[in-house]
Amino acid sequence: MHLQVVGCSHHNASIExxxxLAFSGEQTCAAxxxxxxxxxxxxSVLLSTCNRVEIYTATESGDAPSLNELAGFLAGFHGHCPREFLPHLYHHVDREAVRHLFTVASSLDSMVVGEPQILAQxxxxxxxxxxHESVGPLLHAAFQAALKVARRVACETRIHHHRVSIPSVAVADFAEQIFERFDDKRTLVIGAGEMAEETLQYLKDKGARDVTVVNRSDGRAVELAARWQGKAAPWERxxxxxxxxxLVISTTGADEPIVTAERFAAIESARAGRPLFVLDLAVPRDFDPAVGERPEVYLYSVDDLRAACQRNRQARDKELPAAERIIEDETERFVAELRHRATGPVIQRLREEWHKPKEEELRRLWNKLPDLDDRAKEEIRQSFDRLVNKLLHPPxxxxxxxxxHGLPSTLLDAVAKLFRLKD
Amino acid sequence: MLSGAGIGVVCFASSYAVALALEISRLLFRSGVRGAFMVGFAAAGLVAQTAFLYHQALKTPGSPLSSQRDWCLVAAWLLVVVYLYLTCYHPKNAFGVFLLPLVLGLIGVARFLADAQPYAREPASRAWGVVHGVSILLASVAVLVGFVAGIMYLEQARRLKKKLPPIRGLRLPSLEWLARANSRAIVVSVLMLAVGLASGEILRLLSQGDRLPWYDPVVLSTVCVFLWLLAAAVVGVLYRPAQAGRKVAYLTLVSFVALVVALALVLSVDTQHGGRQSRAEAVDGGR
Structure with missing residues (x-):
């Protein structure tokens, strides 16, 4: 029995x-x-996300593929030379492979620890x-257990509650506390920074549909708007x-605030007191901080959110030991189950060997006592079964x-010799 | 001793107090079973209170709205129903921290301040009497719910303004949800008070003999609360900036203060409302 994982992740390999090595959905099937x-x-199971590419393999008997063979497969599929990837690959075997899978599924190995997407992936x-029928009993058991462990970690710790990336904190800890739903809200993106896109992704996940992009460069605004099924508006508007x-997400590269308190005063009167969530991700800031002092304006800058992220990170770190304990316990339990499965054939033979004389004795008894009715026969059979089970219980x-504590090879040999079990 | 069917006020008040303690314990530690216990204690209290009110109704004609004490207890009962509904549908939000103190406060008023004597005045029409009592009761409960939503709104807005993350164990609904609850509470209380005042006027016109004077303190304070709520609702509809959540929250807080003043008047001043003997008459009668 051999279970292993070979792959690379954001810990040890750059995005390039x-x-x-990444596999698209179609490529995964082909691979x-x-x-x-x-x-x-x-x-085999192939896991490919933006932060990791891993192949899990398992075999009950026979030779398992080596690290070089698996590296060759991952790189070769894309037509690359495996040698250049070897320094970036990790290789975990048996217990470590199981623990790694459980850690990944529970999101403890993610770039943003606690992010929920990894479980779905x-x-x-x-x-x-x-x-594709590439999963057998071992990986079935391992992945089912991994999903169970991830659910346990989610239920028994608050690791998923503490978001630590700026866009996720902005949406979950603040925007969702202001608005009940997002499908009827208008989102305005000023500029076209990367973090705006990440925030938009979170908002889209929450149902946001109406997106407007305003940028000094109309071309960039149109491009971004098209990507998010939104509309572009000219800078003058x-x-x-x-x-x-x-909701406003602002990420321009302007040297000075583009929305000053004076400029916002005119805007505010036209808004008729509707609440406004402003996520100012620009450095230097796009919104004058005085705008955030207006009653219905909730203005968050990168620094405000960084502080919230830091608080969440500290709170999450307190939860980590509990999550790691769960993973450790479950790994131990799963590995013990695996080892116990390895004893299955010996146990099976032992049972068969002990049930043979039982059946012979019962046949002899039925011949000697032909007047026994079915009820009495059933009682006697059950007594014999109980006796055999009780005798089998200690071994x-x-x-x-x-x-x-490990695969009990010595004990298995002893049992096989003691009871003359044949292969 | 307030008791009915072997159930005392202390019995269900204790259940609610335990539910409140469990709600507050959200701030201190996490527990997977606390939610079930919270709902369990509140539901047990509700069952006990229902049995109590039922027993009272069998004993006293016109109950459970035939005295000030009954009125407070039924209002508390309705608030517990609201609490259970909200807690079951939004289990993560700490509604109980805000609602259950009001419930206990109303039970406290019923136990120590409110008059347990049934109203002496028999309503001129039983049906209109019921409409009057129920609508005023529902209006008051709506004001109380609006008050709780207003407090929660202001606390949530304060936290968001200070850019603080949600407090562990004291999760509040979104501002949008709270603002909507506030607006609805105002509309419901205006409608119910309008029905209550109209039915009260019908009762006054139907009554033979001594009519309740329009300048009775209870009538005047109720009309004032109604006019305040009506103004708040009309301004909210006609003037969009007044719909801003914070303004609506302040309106509900002021409405609550007006309600408390009206209740204090009912409990403390001489009034002929409900046929209560005025204090002066009571003193004279006692001589």
Missing amino acids: VRER LEEFGRRFPEVE VKQAYQSAAG LDEAIVEAD LESLRDESR
Whole structure:
């Protein structure tokens, strides 16, 4: 029995490396099929997200593919030379591989610890592999256990409650506390910075639909608006756009505030007291801080959110030991179960060997006592079954206990010799 | 001793107090079973209070709205229903921290301040009497709910203005939700008070003999609360800036103060409302 994972993640590989190894949905299907052809006896699951590319393999018997073979497969599929990727790859085997999978699924290995998307991605990778019949009993058990562990971590700790990226904090801790829903709100993006896109993604996930982009360069505004199924507005219409907006994300590279307190005074009177959420992600700031002092304006700058992120990070760090304990316990339990599964064939043979004389004795008894009715026969059969089970209980318990500390090979040999079990 | 069917006020008040303590404990530690216990204690209190009010109704004709004490207890009962509804639908939000103190306050008023004697004045029409009592009661509960939503709104707005993350265990609904609850509370209280005042006037016209004077302190204070709420609702509809959540929250807070003043008048001044004997008459009668 051999379970392993080979891959790279944001911890040890740059985005350029990860991009070259990444698999799209279609490529994942093709890769699983090719892997199945190359290693027909080996189970496999391929997990590819923007932060990691990993292949999990398992085999009950026979030879497992080596690190070089797996690196060759990952790189070779994309037509790259495996040697240049080897320094960026990690390789975990058996217990460490299980622990790694549980850590990944629970989002403890994510770039933003506690982010919820990874669980869905792990689940999708597993389902995709199951759909291609590249998953066998070992990886089935491992991934089912990983999903269970992730749910346990989510339920028993608050690790998912503490968001630590600026856009996620802005949306979850602030925007969602102001607005009940986003599908009827107007979002205005001023500028076209990267963080604006990340924030838009969070807002889209929450249902935001109406997006307007205003940028000094109309071309860039049109491009960004097209990407988010929104509309572009000319820079000259900025004030009108703010009047209409419920949420503003500002990320221009302006040297001075583009919305001063005086400019906002005119905008405010036209807004008729509607609340306005302003996420000023620009440095230097696009909105004069005095705008945030207006009663219905909730203005957050990068520094405000960074402070919230820091507080959340500290709170989350307090939860980490509890989450790690859960992963450690579950890894131990799963590995013990795996080892116990390895004792299965011996246990099976032991049971069969002990049930043979029972059946012979029962046959002899039925011949000697032909007047026995069915009810009496059933009672006697059950007594014999109980006797056999009670006699089997101590050796089976010993095997189970030993499995907790490692594969009980010595004990298995002893049991096989003692009871003359044949292969 | 206030009791009915072997159930005392202390019995259900204790249940609500435990539910409140559990709500407050959200601030201190996490627990997977606390929500069930919170709802369980509040529901147990509600069942006990329902049995109590039912028993009172069997004993006293016109109950459970036949005395000041009954009125406070039924208002508290309705607030607990609102609390249970909100807690079941929004289990993460700490409504109880704000609603249950009001419930306990009303029970306290019923226990220590309110008059337990049934109103001496028999309504000229039983049906209009019921309409009058129920509508005034619902209007008051709407004002109380609006007050709680207003307090929550201002606390949530303060936190967001100070850029603080949500307090662990004291999660509040969004400003949008709270502003909507506030506006609805004002509309419901205006409508119910309008029905209450109209039915009260019908009762006054139907009554033979001693009619309740329009300048009775209870009538005057109720009319004042109604006019205030009506003005708040009309201004809110006609003048859009007045719809701003913070302004609506302040309106509901002032409405609550007006309601408290009206209740204080009912409890403390000489009034013929409900047929209560004026204090002067009571003193004279006692001589």
